[in-house]
Amino acid sequence: MSILALDFGGTRTRAGWFIPNSAAPEPTLIHRAETLTRAADPPDQVIDRLxxxxxxxxxxxxxxxxxxxxxxxxxNA
Structure with a gap:
């Protein structure tokens, strides 16, 4: 089961792509990216960046x- 994880923080927004790992109880992180959240921007711009x-x-x-x-x-959006 592939999982998209999004961490929407006050300063940074991060995304990760995980896949199952039969050798471990947790999935394995395959790809990761991050950007500044810029929460003061209009909501549509913040969502577009996400x-x-x-x-x-x-x-x-x-x-x-x-x-x-x-x-x-x-x-609040």
Missing amino acids: IALARQVIPPGATPRAVGISAPGPN
């Missing part, structure tokens, strides 16, 4: 079986 970051880590033709998103508190 989507672009996710596209950087997802391999061509792949579809995540799960998506995990972490955020530092309530989000």
Whole structure:
């Protein structure tokens, strides 16, 4: 099961692509990318950056079986 993980932080936004690892209990990180969040920008720009970051880590033709998103508190958009 491939997993797209998004960490939406106050300073940085990170994305990771994980695949199963039969030799370990946790999935293995395959691709990682990050950018500045710039949370003061309009919400549509912040979301566009989040989507672009996710596209950087997802391999061509792949579809995540799960998506995990972490955020530092309530989000008002």
